[in-house]
Amino acid sequence: MPAGEFMIRRLRISGALVMIGLLVEALCLVWSRPIAFVVLVCIGGAFIGIGVLLFLYSLVSAAPHPTDSAGVVRDKR
Amino acid sequence: MPTIAIVILVLFSAILAGVLVVRPSITVSRAGKILAFGVLFFLPLFSLLAGMDNEMERSKSTAFCLSCHIMDSYGKSLHIDDATYLAAAHFQNHRVPADEACYTCHTNYAMFGTFKAKLGGLRHLYVFYLKKMPLPEDIKLHEPFNNRECLHCHLGARSFEQGATHNADPATLPAIKANTLSCISSGCHDVVHNVGHWGNNVKFWSEGN
Numbered sequence: 001m002p003a004g005e006f007m008i009r010r011l012r013i014s015g016a017l018v019m020i021g022l023l024v025e026a027l028c029l030v031w032s033r034p035i036a037f038v039v040l041v042c043i044g045g046a047f048i049g050i051g052v053l054l055f056l057y058s059l060v061s062a063a064p065h066p067t068d069s070a071g072v073v074r075d076k077r
Numbered sequence: 078m079p080t081i082a083i084v085i086l087v088l089f090s091a092i093l094a095g096v097l098v099v100r101p102s103i104t105v106s107r108a109g110k111i112l113a114f115g116v117l118f119f120l121p122l123f124s125l126l127a128g129m130d131n132e133m134e135r136s137k138s139t140a141f142c143l144s145c146h147i148m149d150s151y152g153k154s155l156h157i158d159d160a161t162y163l164a165a166a167h168f169q170n171h172r173v174p175a176d177e178a179c180y181t182c183h184t185n186y187a188m189f190g191t192f193k194a195k196l197g198g199l200r201h202l203y204v205f206y207l208k209k210m211p212l213p214e215d216i217k218l219h220e221p222f223n224n225r226e227c228l229h230c231h232l233g234a235r236s237f238e239q240g241a242t243h244n245a246d247p248a249t250l251p252a253i254k255a256n257t258l259s260c261i262s263s264g265c266h267d268v269v270h271n272v273g274h275w276g277n278n279v280k281f282w283s284e285g286n
Contacts, residue, residue, distance in 0.1 A: 015117060
C-alpha cells in the first residue's frame with residue numbers, strides 16, 4: 001500500500017475513533033446519572049485517547065517528504 | 078463553562094472529525110494539515126478535559142447525590158422540621174450551600190480532599206452496580222467524621238469559639254480543635270441524618286412554608 005494511502009487510512013481510523021469518543025462524551029453530558037462520569041472517562045476517554053495517539057503515531061511514522069530529505073542533504077554540505 | 082456550551086463544542090468537534098473521516102484528502106494542503114491537528118489533537122483533548130471538569134462540578138450538587146434512590150431518605154432528612162437534626166439545621170438555614178449540601182460536609186478539606194471524595198464516590202458506584210446494596214439505615218461512613226470538616230467553617234466563628242458549652246471546660250475547645258473530642262460522635266451533635274430512627278412524629282419542612 002502506498003505511504004499516502006496508508007496515512008489517509010490511519011487518519012480515517014483516528015478521526016472515526018475521536019468522533020465516536022466525542023459522541024459518547026456528548027451523550028454523557030446530557031445524561032444525568034452518576035455512572036455518566038465513569039462512561040465518559042472510561043469509554044469516551046478511551047476512544048478519544050486512542051484516536052489522538054493513533055493520529056500522533058501516524059504523524060511520526062509517516063514517510064519523510066522529498067523536500068525534507070533535500071534539506072538534510074543541503075545541511076550536510 | 079455551562080454544560081450546553083460544552084455539548085455544542087463537543088458536537089462541533091465531532092462534526093469536524095467526521096469531515097476528516099469522509100474527506101481525508103483535505104489534509105494534503107497546509108491549511109488541511111493544521112485543521113487535522115486541531116481536530117484530531119487539540120479539540121478532542123480540550124473537549125474531554127472540559128467535559129470531565131463539568132462532570133466533576135455536577136457531582137458536587139445535592140441533586141446528583143440524591144439521584145440514587147438509596148439516598149432518598151438522606152435527602153428527606155434535610156427537610157426534617159427539627160433543629161436538633163444537624164444536617165437539616167445546616168441545610169434549611171443555609172449554613173451550607175443548599176445546592177451542594179452533601180458535598181460541603183462530606184468532602185475532605187485536606188490536600189487532594191476533593192479527589193479523595195470523588196474516589197469515595199466511585200466506590201459508591203461500584204457497590205451500587207456490582208454489589209448488594211445495603212439498606213439506607215445500614216450505610217456507614219468510610220471513616221469517622223473528622224472535626225476538620227466542621228472546623229473548616231466553624232473555626233473562628235463567635236458561636237463556636239465563645240459558645241457556653243464549648244467553654245464550660247477549658248479542655249473542651251482545644252480537644253475539639255485537635256480532633257480528640259469528636260463533634261459528632263461524642264454525644265454533643267450526634268443527631269445528624271438518623272435515617273431509620275425518625276419515629277412517627279417527625280415533621281417535614283418545605284420551602285415556602
